[in-house]
Amino acid sequence: MTSSKKIYRLGILISGRGSNMVALADAVREGRVPGAEVALVISDQASAAGLARAKERGVETLIIERHGRSREEHDREIAKALREHQIDIICLAGYMRLLSPEFIAAFRNRILNIHPSLLPDFPGLHPHKQALDAGVASSGCTVHYVDETLDGGPIIAQRTVPVLPKDTEESLAARILEQEHKLYAEAVAKVIESSDY
Ligand code: GRF
Numbered sequence: 001m002t003s004s005k006k007i008y009r010l011g012i013l014i015s016g017r018g019s020n021m022v023a024l025a026d027a028v029r030e031g032r033v034p035g036a037e038v039a040l041v042i043s044d045q046a047s048a049a050g051l052a053r054a055k056e057r058g059v060e061t062l063i064i065e066r067h068g069r070s071r072e073e074h075d076r077e078i079a080k081a082l083r084e085h086q087i088d089i090i091c092l093a094g095y096m097r098l099l100s101p102e103f104i105a106a107f108r109n110r111i112l113n114i115h116p117s118l119l120p121d122f123p124g125l126h127p128h129k130q131a132l133d134a135g136v137a138s139s140g141c142t143v144h145y146v147d148e149t150l151d152g153g154p155i156i157a158q159r160t161v162p163v164l165p166k167d168t169e170e171s172l173a174a175r176i177l178e179q180e181h182k183l184y185a186e187a188v189a190k191v192i193e194s195s196d197y
Contacts, residue, residue, distance in 0.1 A: 008192050009039035011087035013078070013095040018043075018050015019177065020093035020114055020184050025057050027185030035192045040085045042078060044097060060085070066097075075103040082107070089191065091184070092146065101148050111146040112191065114184050116176045118142060118158055123151035128169045128176070138162050139172065141180045143187035157187040 010028070012021045018041075025038045041054040041061045054061045062081055066074045074097075082090060092113040104111065117127035119142040122134070131139040140160040147153035159179045163172060 005035060008036050008088040008195070009086055010036055010089050010091055010188065011040045011042065011082050011085060012038060012054075012091045012093050014041060014043050014048055014050040014093050015045050015096040016048050016050065016094050018048060018053050018094065020180055021050050021091075022053050022057070023181035024091060024093065024184050024188065025054065025059060029057070033185050033189045033192065036089075036188060039087060040081070042081060044074070044078075044095070050094075071098070072100045072102055075100045079103055079106055089188065091188065093184070098150075099146065104146060104148055108147075109145060112143055112156065112184075112187065113146050113151070113153075114141060114143050114180055114187075115151050116141050116173065116180060118160065119144060119151055119155060126169075128172045131163060132167060132169065132172065136163055139176065141176050141183055143183055156190060157183055159183045 012024065014021050021041060027033050028036050028038050038059050041050065041059050043051050043061070043063050044065055046063045046065060051061050064078050064081065088110065090107055090111045092111065115127065117131060118140040122130040138160050140158055142158045143156045145153040145156065161176045161179055
């Protein structure tokens with residue numbers, strides 16, 4: 001009997017460096033995310049360094065800039081591209097724009113984000129600075145479903161990272177980023193394992 005196990009097509013949205021996208025693509029290639037393939041990388045910034053890194057890995061890339069359009073219009077073009085590429089799961093990886101409620105509703109429970117704090121602590125901008133200012137002994141990273149709230153959707157996976165006395169925003173960010181790169185692949189694997197779509 002032939003197996004017809006579904007392959008989940010991942011679409012990754014980036015705006016910049018793309019190190020989480022690279023980590024996810026490499027994890028998929030190495031078989032650490034069973035049942036997944038990275039089918040498309042979309043950047044809203046033509047200058048995003050991650051675009052070249054995706055192409056080096058043979059992943060199709062698209063640049064969809066906002067060009068002064070409304071958020072809704074921009075998101076509609078992104079949604080169209082995702083549908084044309086039959087994307088099952090959308091992974092935000094350093095995508096620096098808020099998504100419209102229309103987009104979130106269209107892909108409900110299929111959009112994931114990674115954030116460098118232990119949510120619900122320190123959502124939004126400058127989470128590392130927020131953690132240092134709060135004087136916490138540990139922070140970390142979170143992969144969560146995206147809903148209409150800012151970094152507030154249901155949590156899929158988290159990893160804790162110590163905050164050291166001499167930490168700066170940069171040193172803490174670097175230590176957390178190492179864990180982000182492992183966590184995103186684990187979280188996507190968990191989502192696929194428990195999915196029935
Ligand atoms: C990561 O820290 C991610 O958690 C946050 O933005 C940063 C993106 O980095 N959302 P990269 O583009 O994946 O290197």
